[in-house]
Amino acid sequence: MPALDTKASAEPVDASPAGSHTGPVEPPADTASGTDADATKLSPGDPGHRRIRLALFAAGLSTFALLYSTQAMLPEISAALHAAPAQASWTVSGATIGLAAAVLPLAALSERFGRRRMLTVSMAAAVALAMLTPFAPDLPTLIALRTLQGAAVAGVPASAMAFLSDEVRAKHLVGSVGLFVAGNSVGGMSGRILTGWVTEAWGWRAGLGSVALSSLLCAVAFALLVPPARHFTPAPLHPRRIAATVRAHLGNPLLLRLYAIGLLFMTVFGSVYTVIGYRLVGEPFGLSQGLVGSIFVIYLVGTLASATAGRLNARLGRRGTLYLGIGTASTGLLVSLADNLAAIVAGLVLITAGFFAGHAVASGAVSQTATHGSAQASALYQMSYYTGSSVGGALGAAAFAAGGWAAMVALALGAMVLAAGITLYATRRAAVLARAA
Numbered sequence: 001m002p003a004l005d006t007k008a009s010a011e012p013v014d015a016s017p018a019g020s021h022t023g024p025v026e027p028p029a030d031t032a033s034g035t036d037a038d039a040t041k042l043s044p045g046d047p048g049h050r051r052i053r054l055a056l057f058a059a060g061l062s063t064f065a066l067l068y069s070t071q072a073m074l075p076e077i078s079a080a081l082h083a084a085p086a087q088a089s090w091t092v093s094g095a096t097i098g099l100a101a102a103v104l105p106l107a108a109l110s111e112r113f114g115r116r117r118m119l120t121v122s123m124a125a126a127v128a129l130a131m132l133t134p135f136a137p138d139l140p141t142l143i144a145l146r147t148l149q150g151a152a153v154a155g156v157p158a159s160a161m162a163f164l165s166d167e168v169r170a171k172h173l174v175g176s177v178g179l180f181v182a183g184n185s186v187g188g189m190s191g192r193i194l195t196g197w198v199t200e201a202w203g204w205r206a207g208l209g210s211v212a213l214s215s216l217l218c219a220v221a222f223a224l225l226v227p228p229a230r231h232f233t234p235a236p237l238h239p240r241r242i243a244a245t246v247r248a249h250l251g252n253p254l255l256l257r258l259y260a261i262g263l264l265f266m267t268v269f270g271s272v273y274t275v276i277g278y279r280l281v282g283e284p285f286g287l288s289q290g291l292v293g294s295i296f297v298i299y300l301v302g303t304l305a306s307a308t309a310g311r312l313n314a315r316l317g318r319r320g321t322l323y324l325g326i327g328t329a330s331t332g333l334l335v336s337l338a339d340n341l342a343a344i345v346a347g348l349v350l351i352t353a354g355f356f357a358g359h360a361v362a363s364g365a366v367s368q369t370a371t372h373g374s375a376q377a378s379a380l381y382q383m384s385y386y387t388g389s390s391v392g393g394a395l396g397a398a399a400f401a402a403g404g405w406a407a408m409v410a411l412a413l414g415a416m417v418l419a420a421g422i423t424l425y426a427t428r429r430a431a432v433l434a435r436a437a
Helices: 047-067 074-081 090-113 115-135 139-153 155-167 170-202 204-225 239-250 253-281 289-307 309-316 318-335 341-369 374-436
Strands: none
Touching: 047 090, 047 115, 047 139, 047 155, 047 170, 047 204, 074 090, 074 139, 074 204, 074 253, 074 289, 090 115, 090 139, 090 155, 090 253, 090 374, 115 139, 115 155, 115 204, 139 155, 155 170, 155 341, 155 374, 170 204, 170 289, 170 341, 239 253, 239 374, 253 289, 253 318, 253 341, 253 374, 289 341, 309 318, 318 341, 318 374, 341 374
């Protein structure tokens, strides 16, 4: 998959109208165009460039496969462990809460011990815990193991984008981030399809075991492919300095908007894909567990949307791409209301495309916008993003139990309305600043 070398990869997402800026943009100190530091980083054609992209693709694939490994089999877990949807959904929400809680501390540790080392250790710990989950004797134990697994997985998103920012030239960064996000989508798809069919044949415990084995292969591939870090300089741990950096990021209106948009997009995605299995195994569809898992082949749409986010940015501007993502996902939610399998599939395609386009834009923009403390900036985005997944999964399951699919859609549409409001506010504010300039 080629790198996306567009203007979106060289400029941070800001509050200006689509395709324009309200003032000068200060690039990161070590990635400004023309600096010696940036010139020595990886670019297409360099021996390590392809390796780092493939290694991070494997890491992204493993992350989403592990993090959401129970999602496709929730109806089976509910039946086997006598749990309501709202209870079983915590096997997903617990993992994302664990990730959200651990991502900032692990990002801080990556500044001291290195992004590459953090990625390696995190993947190893997550796979080890994955080997234990099939043997959970009851639902509380399963939720506890999944929460620990989420905390272990947190080292990947805590370090991945900062690692790429350290090692890849600024103008090729969005393409590399897009491939990492594409790995998320492939992992989310393959993990759910695999667990769906294995669960149908041998039960949910075998399904979890299959994901553990596939993630072990990804971890081995990562360890073999990832090149040495050439641009990382260890920094001592200074809790006060880290706290000051976090406060500075939280005081940046642009970063706050990006964090909120990531949370809201993931609220929609988490609610839809947590609940969809329950809808499809019930009437009038009555699909088998394997067929429900196969629905997640739609994640390939996310791979395409992530990889083309840079081109969309170049054509529509960043907020234009966000509007497109919001509109696409909202249209998909409305289409999915029909009690027709083809309409549901079409709706999921639109929801998935809109989500991954918005996420790729927002996550890439965070790395580019932060002029210092990039690991903390990315970690705060991941905290918001996975908090949205936890909220979406829990509230989506509760809404579905209370009012069916229509209630879940109403919840998700509310999140998209809020995301559109944030983007519209940014557009209007930028227009005011432009007129005053």
